[in-house]
Amino acid sequence: MFLRCFRAENRKLHASPIWILFFLLPVISAVYGTFNYLQNLGILQDQWYSLWTQHTLFYALFFYPVLVGVYAAYLWRLEHRGHNWNLILAAPVRPLALFLAKYVVVLKLVLLTQLLVFGLYVLCGKAFAHLPGWPPVQTLLFLLRGLVGGQCVIALQLLLSMLIRSFAVPVFLGLAGGVAGMLCASKGIGLAFPYALMQVGMNANKSEDLLAGQYGGFLLASALWLALFLALAHLLLTRRDVRA
Amino acid sequence: MQPVIETQELCKVYGQRRAVDGVELHVPEGCVYGFIGPNGAGKSTTMKMLLGLVHPTAGRVCLLGQPMTERNRLALLRQTGSLIESPSGYPHLTGEENLQVVADLKGVPRKDIDRVLEIVDLAGDRRRKVGQYSLGMRQRLGIAMALLGSPRLLILDEPTNGLDPAGIQEMRDLLVHMPERTGATVFVSSHLLGEMEQMAEQVGIIDHGKMLFEGPLQALQRHSRGNYRLRVLQPQKAVPALQARGVPARLEKGALTLPPLPDAALAAAVQAVADAGAGVVELTAHTKSLEEIFLSLTQTREVK
Secondary structure, three states: OHHHHHHHHHHHOOOOOHHHHHHHHHHHHHHHHHHHHHHOOOOOOOOHHHHHHHHHHHHHHHHHHHHHHHHHHHHHHHHHOOOHHHHHHOOOOOHHHHHHHHHHHHHHHHHHHHHHHHHHHHHHHHHOOOOOOOOOHHHHHHHHHHHHHHHHHHHHHHHHHHHOOOOHHHHHHHHHHHHHHHHHHHOOOHHHOHHHHHHHHHOOOOOOOOOOOOHHHHHHHHHHHHHHHHHHHHHHHHHOOOOO | OOOOEEEEEEEEEEOOEEEEEEEOOEEOOOOEEEEEOOOOOOHHHHHHHHOOOOOOOEEEEEEOOEEOOOOOHHHHHHOEEEEOOOOOOOOOOEHHHHHHHHHHHHOOOOOHHHHHHHHOOOHHHOOOEHHHOOHHHHHHHHHHHHHOOOOOEEEEOOOOOOOOHHHHHHHHHHHHOHHHHHOOEEEEEEOOHHHHHOOOOEEEEEEOOEEEEEEEHHHHHHHHEEEEEEEEOOHHHHHHHHHHOOOOOEEEOOEEEEOOOOHHHHHHHHHHHHHOOOOEEEEEEEEOOHHHHHHHHHHHHHHO
């Protein structure tokens, strides 16, 4: 049942305009990060690690929540427009399967985005910053951790966009969440806030490992947030009347 | 025969407003059932409750002989095709891609898409984006989506809404032949009685959330029989002839208005007028509008 929903969701992405954003935002983020790095070579002396902080600072803070917000808002906008709520909820599938399919589709998009971010990081490091050798393997791990933390943001943004018919409002909430996440992360309570989980996972703007010795708590917090958002989605989809 | 749709005391209350108030539907298998009522009468809400999209405040829904529960809802939906508050669909995808989305959700093989495209006559436009479709084409696409998987029951909410006369005619032809063509029972709503008279065998009339009438169309037509208008060359000869037979006639705008009469009495009255040498030119039956039928139905209810 889930696979059927997933195939249907994938089909909806065909010829959709979000692919423009998919390429645009990581490129802006990379250009900005590289520029910042080259301007501040005096303080940024950790080479690949320093370039990583500059690349991911704005990506994790602004672009990631916005991008996930847009992906999520777009997927629900397809149902908000027309009368497609009636169409999908009168289909013989469990409502949670519909939500999970959207979650996995955004997860897939985010994974591709993260790979693009990494590709741009390596490219900028070699072509513009002329860094020696290849980036440390640890940066790939940061990327993976970013995805683990970031999937809570996906579930939360999908929940917001499911409830709020507007496109812009949930995206803006995502942006505000990103900023609030940075504040939480800097106060050391990053695990208590989904947007901050993404940032500590990515190790954005820090050269030392933010998560050293905290993996258990990080994974647990990520799983708990996800479970909470899925449970909320299930309740809302089954208890509320459809308003299309 | 087991009814395909049966509801008992179905109610939906929004705040103070009783949108649906004790509705009892009995839709026999293999027919086209017209669910008629003015806008805001509770048709869409009732249809959404049949599909479990809206939760009833009270009452029961039975589909295909089974009471609908949270547990068997998906199994019942698998045998049901629906089009609610049309038209749905994804405008950035082609007609065929839209059907693929629905086929995947329903778990229906993709080859069924060709069949439904043929039925609604959209095979030639399958590769065009739905955003470029006309309203009529989008409505037909909606019907095609409902038809995927050959459901036993079709629930269609105002499928002719917003169509031009040619589109309405096409939709009517499509639906009236649906039971024989696909074996499906069609439960279709409309706010126009005239439209239903040409396709439904069974009708249910709802107003202000309450059922006013349910039964065969012929039974309803007895209520809808209005006055007759008889145009003659010499009305002054016709009036005494009619009065002699005890038929009250009024002269209005050069023609006589007769009250509703049984067929035999009407034939005899016209014969008498002709024999009197009044020169019969034209006899037209006036059908009551839906509003007038509502009025007559509510009045009969009060008398009962």
